[in-house]
Amino acid sequence: MEFKILSHAGLLVKNKSGKSLICDPWLVGSSYWRSWWNYPPVSKELINSLQPDFIYLTHIHWDHFHGDSLKKFRPNIPIIVPKGNYTRMKDDLFYLGYNNIIELKHGERLQIDDHFSITSYQFWMFLDSALLIECDGVKLLNLNDSKHMGLTLKQIVRKHQPIDFVFRSHSSANERLSYEIVDEPGAPVDDLERYIKEFAQTARATRAKYAIPFASNHCHLHKDSFHFNQYIQHPLLVEDYFKQHQIQSPQVKVMVSGDSWSSASGFTISDKDWFTNRTTLLADYLQQQSESLEKFYLQENRAEIDKQVVVEYFEKFSATLPFFVRRYFKNVHFTYVLSAGNTTKYIYHININQGRVVELPPDTPLDHTNYPIQIHTTAFIFLRGIEFKIFSHMCIGKRVFYKVTAKQKKYMEALNLVFNAYEYDLLPIRRLFTWRSVESWSMRWREVILYMQLAKDKLVYGKLDIDKYLK
Incomplete structure (x- = not known):
């Protein structure tokens, strides 16, 4: 068998008969409104060589579920997705024109070919998944962004040990740095x-033989997010951590796009260093993509918002919230400050409890006494959040900035959780009690126990002790 790193989170696995599977093929262009780019970039030769028999998508975030990259493949290609409590992954694939969708339940195994099978393991309230790949006697655990721990990780390890390779993310993909x-x-x-x-x-x-830093090989090129490159934890830093802490098992291997391993010849890794001189290489990359970025800046600058669209969205959003959530936000207002070009174009002052939207003049002085929770982004991104129901994606892209007081920060964090619940079909609450949802969570009972254990840690000790669930 052979596996090859394709991109940020893209992985190709091929058995000795030539049957192949690709995971999370973000291969072309950017993601999150020109913010995220593959680093290093994926060669055209590699992209053109791909003729997979199956595709597996771990979750719906755009650096994993990338529409433009999926269009490289035929409409009838089997695309496998985790079967969680919601159907959005399947629905969005149908919308894109794909008609051969396979949903795998938690722990369900799919035979791809002789001596080639996959097993999906779900995790997190806002559906993510890991994939255990068994191919010609080699076992690969693609954890990707999923944060399996405690009983959920033990389930995978006990069932599939020994594991040869484990792949996992190692850098921030959340909104914390945007505060x-x-x-x-x-x-x-x-x-x-x-x-x-x-x-x-x-x-x-996992007790794997090799650990591959994965699903974090990206960079930021948009002018609003370029400065976040300094915070990316790249694979050489992972390698250094293993050396500093004298971790010899598993053995960490730095692999980037085009690098591979095969049962016959072992590792084939390029000698090009993408990380030691990353500042210069990023400047070159930025120059190469300057035309694409400039076109997008012009598109963003032309964004226009109809207030009624905003009113209707937040009225509908508020109506799905249970009374205790609305009560939590009763006296809280969120101020969206939306730019087009270099100027503020719209300001919306929103009360989530009532779903009430007040538009303020663009030149309103935004002191933090009267406006303690400010969300700064572009009108273009805000409008896309409404049109495509993807407010939960906004913070991932590092294109939204939260200016909050220490006392009010918890409300912004809570709102982001509620957006996720709304967009992952956990709201209205009745959706938790559909047969699909009950079936999914009953199969994931270990995860439910983990959440209870974490809640106990928080109540008793005042913090979440993640370390003890990763021993």
């Missing part, structure tokens, strides 16, 4: 080293 605590300037908003630490802990818990 500015205005009344506590310089206050830390994230612990960057913890991502690498958790990578190492998880890799060791």
Whole structure:
């Protein structure tokens, strides 16, 4: 068998008969409104060589579920997705024109070919999944972005040990770095080293032979997010962490797009260093993509919003919230500050409890006494969040910036959780009690126990002790 790293989170696995599977093929262009780009870029030769028999998509985030990349493949190709409580992955694939969708339940195995099978393992309330691939006697655990731990990770390890390769993310893909605590300037908003630490802990818990830093090989090129490149935890930092902590098992291997391993010849890894001189290489990459970026800047600058669209969205959103959630937000207002070009074009002052939207003049002085929760992004992105029901994607792309007071930060974090619940069909609450949802969660009972254990840690000790669930 052979596997090859394709991209940020793209993985190709091929058996000795030539049957092949691709996971999460983001191969072309950018993601999250020109913010995320594959780093290193994927060669055209590699893209053109791909003729997969199956595709597996771990979850719906655009750096994994990438429409433009999927269009490279035939409409009838079997696309496999996790079967969770909601149908959006399947629905969106049908919308894109794909008609051969296979849903796998938690722990369900699919035989692809002789001596070639996959098993899907779901995790997290907002559906993510890992994939255990067995191919010609070699076992690969593609954890990707999923944060399996405790009983859920033990289920995988016990059933499939020994595992040869484990792949996992190792850098931030959330909104924490996008916060500015205005009344506590310089206050830390994230612990960057913890991502690498958790990578190492998880890799060791799987008892795999090799650990591949994965699903974090990207960079930021948009002018609004380029500065976030300094915070990306790249694979050399993972390798250094293993050396500093004398972790010899599993053995960490830095692999980027085009690198491979086969049963016959072992590792084939390019000698090009993409990380030591990353600043210069990023400047070159930015120059190469300047035309595409400039066209997009012009598109963003032309964005126009009809207030009625905003009113209707938040009225509908508020109506799905249970009374205790609306009560939590009763006296809280969120101020969306939306730019087009270099100027503020729209300001919407929103009460989630009532679903009430008030439009303020663009030149309104935004002091943090009267407006303690400000969400700064572009009119273009805000409108896309409404049109495609993807507010939960906005923060991932590092194109939205939160200016909040320390006291009000918890409400912004809570709103982002509620957006996720709304977009992942956990709201209205009655959707939790559909047969599909009950079946999914009953199969994932270990995860439910894990959440109860984490809740106990928070109540008793005042913090979440993740370390003990990764031993």
